[in-house]
Amino acid sequence: MFAQDQLVVYPAQGVGKVERVESQVVGGVATDFYIVRILGNNVTLMVPVRNAANVGLRPLCAPELGAEILESLRDRSGFTGYTGQNWNRRYREYSEKLKSGDLADVAYVLRELLLIGRDKELSFGERRLLEQAMGLITLELACVLDRTQDNVRAEIEEMFQDVLQAREKSE
Structure with missing residues (x-):
């Protein structure tokens, strides 16, 4: 689980900042999303929390x-x-x-x-x-x-x- 304000990497997009975790109802099911703002281009992504690892969202390298x-x-x-x-x-x-x-x-x-x-x-x-x-x-x-x-x-x-x-x- 990533925390608010944590820097993360989204594949092919680069470094982003987790702005918040937000719940939304999608198809009648409540789903938690990471709201990630990519630093390089200021694009905002919504990444389902339970699918974050599958899409490759990761912490910065050591x-x-x-x-x-x-x-x-x-x-x-x-x-x-x-x-x-x-x-x-x-x-x-x-x-x-x-x-x-x-x-x-x-x-x-x-x-x-x-x-x-x-x-x-x-x-x-x-x-x-x-x-x-x-x-x-x-x-x-x-x-x-x-x-x-x-x-x-x-x-x-x-x-x-x-x-x-x-x-x-x-x-």
């Missing part, structure tokens, strides 16, 4: 895990380079990982797209996924590491400075 995730972005050993895989297939795979709500999966998508972008221009959809992954990672890490989102983004961009500079030269 600060230790946040620091590990941030450090894991530096590791490029698992990246085999752009393999010519169909962008549509990558898009579906990466979309599923973002919807999972797992911070390690989101970090994987971010790292892969940044590195693929070094070798080739990303499609419009891939650029959107890159921005979504960046937003999801930076906001949650900013909250758990007690930093600003801009500060976390700057650190990630610095990690991938060689990639970003190569992309700028090719454009």
Whole structure:
């Protein structure tokens, strides 16, 4: 059970704040809902309390895990380079990982797209996924590491400075 004012993560939407728990009658049955305001876009979601785990609503990661995730972005050993895989297939795979709500999966998508972008221009959809992954990672890490989102983004961009500079030269 989440408490009022607790920060939580809703998959693919990001960090939100539980504004309240509210009961409503739906189909003749009283149901409790978490009213969650997503911090990144100010959207309000109603999440049934009894279904919260099934939709992936979770607490913020621990600060230790946040620091590990941030450090894991530096590791490029698992990246085999752009393999010519169909962008549509990558898009579906990466979309599923973002919807999972797992911070390690989101970090994987971010790292892969940044590195693929070094070798080739990303499609419009891939650029959107890159921005979504960046937003999801930076906001949650900013909250758990007690930093600003801009500060976390700057650190990630610095990690991938060689990639970003190569992309700028090719454009």
